[in-house]
Amino acid sequence: xxxxxxxxxxxxxxxxxxxxxxxxxxxxxxxxxxxxxxxxxxxxxxxxxxxxxxxxxxxxxxxxxxxxxxxxxxxxxxxxxxxxxxxxxxxxxxxxxxxxxxxxxxxxxxxxxxxxxxxxxxxxxxxxxxxxxxxxxxxxxxxxxxxxxxxxxxxxxxxxxxxxxxxxxxxxxxxxxxxxxxxxxxxxxxxxxxxxxxxxxxxxxxxxxxxxxxxxxxxxxxxxxxxxxxxxxxxxxxxxxxxxxxxxxxxxxxxxxxxxxxxxxxxxxxxxxxxxxxxxxxxxxxxxxxxxxxxxxxxxxxxxxxxxxxxxxxxxxxxxxxxxxxxxxxxxxxxxxxx
Amino acid sequence: xxxxxxxxxxxxxxxxxxxxxxxxxxxxxxxxxxxxxxxxxxxxxxxxxxxxxxxxxxxxxxxxxxxxxxxxxxxxxxxxxxxxxxxxxxxxxxxxxxxxxxxxxxxxxxxxxxxxxxxxxxxxxxxxxxxxxxxxxxxxxxxxxxxxxxxxxxxxxxxxxxxxxxxxxxxxxxxxxxxxxxxxxxxxxxxxxxxxxxxxxxxxxxxxxxxxxxxxxxxxxxxxxxxxxxxxxxxxxxxxxxxxxxxxxxxxxxxxxxxxxxxxxxxxxxxxxxxxxxxxxxxxxxxxxxxxxxxxxxxxxxxxxxxxxxxxxxxxxxxxxxxxxxxxxxxxxxxxxxx
DNA sequence: AATTAGCACTCTCGCCTGGTGAGTGCTAAG
DNA sequence: CTTAGCACTCACCAGGCGAGAGTGCTAATT
Numbered sequence: 001x002x003x004x005x006x007x008x009x010x011x012x013x014x015x016x017x018x019x020x021x022x023x024x025x026x027x028x029x030x031x032x033x034x035x036x037x038x039x040x041x042x043x044x045x046x047x048x049x050x051x052x053x054x055x056x057x058x059x060x061x062x063x064x065x066x067x068x069x070x071x072x073x074x075x076x077x078x079x080x081x082x083x084x085x086x087x088x089x090x091x092x093x094x095x096x097x098x099x100x101x102x103x104x105x106x107x108x109x110x111x112x113x114x115x116x117x118x119x120x121x122x123x124x125x126x127x128x129x130x131x132x133x134x135x136x137x138x139x140x141x142x143x144x145x146x147x148x149x150x151x152x153x154x155x156x157x158x159x160x161x162x163x164x165x166x167x168x169x170x171x172x173x174x175x176x177x178x179x180x181x182x183x184x185x186x187x188x189x190x191x192x193x194x195x196x197x198x199x200x201x202x203x204x205x206x207x208x209x210x211x212x213x214x215x216x217x218x219x220x221x222x223x224x225x226x227x228x229x230x231x232x233x234x235x236x237x238x239x240x241x242x243x244x245x246x247x248x249x250x251x252x253x254x255x256x257x258x259x260x261x262x263x264x265x266x267x268x269x270x271x272x273x274x275x276x277x278x279x280x281x282x283x284x285x286x287x288x289x290x291x292x293x294x295x296x297x298x299x300x301x302x303x304x305x306x307x308x309x310x311x312x313x314x315x316x317x318x319x320x321x322x323x324x325x326x327x328x329x330x331x332x333x334x335x336x337x338x339x
Numbered sequence: 340x341x342x343x344x345x346x347x348x349x350x351x352x353x354x355x356x357x358x359x360x361x362x363x364x365x366x367x368x369x370x371x372x373x374x375x376x377x378x379x380x381x382x383x384x385x386x387x388x389x390x391x392x393x394x395x396x397x398x399x400x401x402x403x404x405x406x407x408x409x410x411x412x413x414x415x416x417x418x419x420x421x422x423x424x425x426x427x428x429x430x431x432x433x434x435x436x437x438x439x440x441x442x443x444x445x446x447x448x449x450x451x452x453x454x455x456x457x458x459x460x461x462x463x464x465x466x467x468x469x470x471x472x473x474x475x476x477x478x479x480x481x482x483x484x485x486x487x488x489x490x491x492x493x494x495x496x497x498x499x500x501x502x503x504x505x506x507x508x509x510x511x512x513x514x515x516x517x518x519x520x521x522x523x524x525x526x527x528x529x530x531x532x533x534x535x536x537x538x539x540x541x542x543x544x545x546x547x548x549x550x551x552x553x554x555x556x557x558x559x560x561x562x563x564x565x566x567x568x569x570x571x572x573x574x575x576x577x578x579x580x581x582x583x584x585x586x587x588x589x590x591x592x593x594x595x596x597x598x599x600x601x602x603x604x605x606x607x608x609x610x611x612x613x614x615x616x617x618x619x620x621x622x623x624x625x626x627x628x629x630x631x632x633x634x635x636x637x638x639x640x641x642x643x644x645x646x647x648x649x650x651x652x653x654x655x656x657x658x659x660x661x662x663x664x665x666x667x668x669x670x671x672x673x674x675x676x677x678x
Numbered sequence: 679a680a681t682t683a684g685c686a687c688t689c690t691c692g693c694c695t696g697g698t699g700a701g702t703g704c705t706a707a708g
Numbered sequence: 709c710t711t712a713g714c715a716c717t718c719a720c721c722a723g724g725c726g727a728g729a730g731t732g733c734t735a736a737t738t
Binding site for chain 4 (some may be wrong): 350377378380383397398399400401610
């Protein structure tokens, strides 16, 4: 635990560095922040903070820069969460409330965050497997193709083309459709997968059953995770830490990866109802060890159905971002809950 | 028209510059390409080419660099189109042929191009307005919401949530559904918009008609253009011309713009059956005047339903890209035609 | 014992400098 | 018309230098 004065100095260093992106020296600190201390004293304290690992020194005669540990302490103990401005809050409400489909709401949320904070934003769409099913309907397109339309709880619509090797006549289609549409509301798709299978097999012939089930299985088993959306990439280009194309490349490679990888990345960081922060080397994934992630899950009926994340340099405006994310995630959950 | 020797020299300059990204001098040219000429002669010819506007000189004592006009001449007269390798061709066929939904096929095509060429790729999904309608179906979700499911010709599925201010009972839903699903196959959605309206108004009450039509109209009027996909952004970071974050930023801003803007950009460049090339200053849009665009439309039953574009520096491997795009666009059209 | 003033020291950054090399344009010879 | 020769230009690089910011240490002050 740091004493009060060290805390004040650490806080000043972090906040100054966050706003200027320049190493901060004792003189600047004494001038800008009313600490009532001379530069010399501050120097001593900063030396202590450096020894304790909260600050780094890029080179002997430069100012100090917060280390990952320094940011961590700041976020955990010093940070005051900064709620969005009234204007921002209003924009958030306006933009989220009127949309009728879950995916668009989530997309709008990601855009908003990317607009209000100068970093990149990841959004994981609600996955069908996690959601509660409301409707499952088959539409015959032609005699070899059925279109499976799924409507799940937070206003998520997805469709899937099913291909049949043997044609189905009209009557069989009807039977299949009514079979599937019976008694399904309120089950998760994974439940469906387990409970309805046997019943289906009995009612359909085994051949037809196999064909359809093979393809349904892909969808229902949850191997189809929510899609991932990236917004505000350009924001990163304005950050001085990404002026170096090298770093930018490695980050962009990460953000361009497979959806599964990104979802997994986020899922490990998201806990229901709280905002997660992981800073620099705290991240196991090497490619993002010079970044900070702020993650939030959004929920429908108390269940996390998707995630939002802000990706930026460790020198991130944590106060603003945390406040923003809390607001947006809550509003998002609220709006989706009503769909 | 340039004489043969000037053509050869221009070609050598362009190709050398494309592969090295370094201004090319007379000595290099004489050594690398068997022109049977001394550096001095080449110098004279290059001076002529510069006077005529085909080459630029970054500064007095550097080599020459092709100008936009030089690239244009190269593309129009000197280029030999380089078809993809057998392996590439095989990958293309494999990756496009087995998918059942148009949007995934197009996405796969864009990914392939971005994999085989080190530039960014834009893909415009088939728009519903342009496609031919196969199925239009309404699913009642609850008494205030209908889900409109549209299946159009090149395997395009789209859904749209319709909201009703007054609830519909079961019977009315049925009537609506059967009404809409009757006699629609083979019409474009825009045709539908014009022809069926009156009939619908007669059969439904005017109040209900207005509610539904207002919302249908958005979808059917074609104000809903195909979505735009961007692949291979990271490729650009490897290009020396985008090491400068400035240029990168302006380009990324363009690629991140509204779908409508990008679609409009491409539409003006696409002619059925041919590959379009626009180079540097030839582009009206200021933000891409340091880029080259290679555009191709893909077709279903002879009608352009979507577009692909490669975006890169003017120093682009035109031979490879043109060959690749021709192959991919053709294969794409072929596969979609079969859906 | 804590704080601070003073001072020498370190290190980066920007600027200038001169040398190097690639490439040119010109001229005159082949 | 082509080419060899030559003087010239200019970007690039390395090294040197001064300025400025910031540090750590020491001694004086409170």
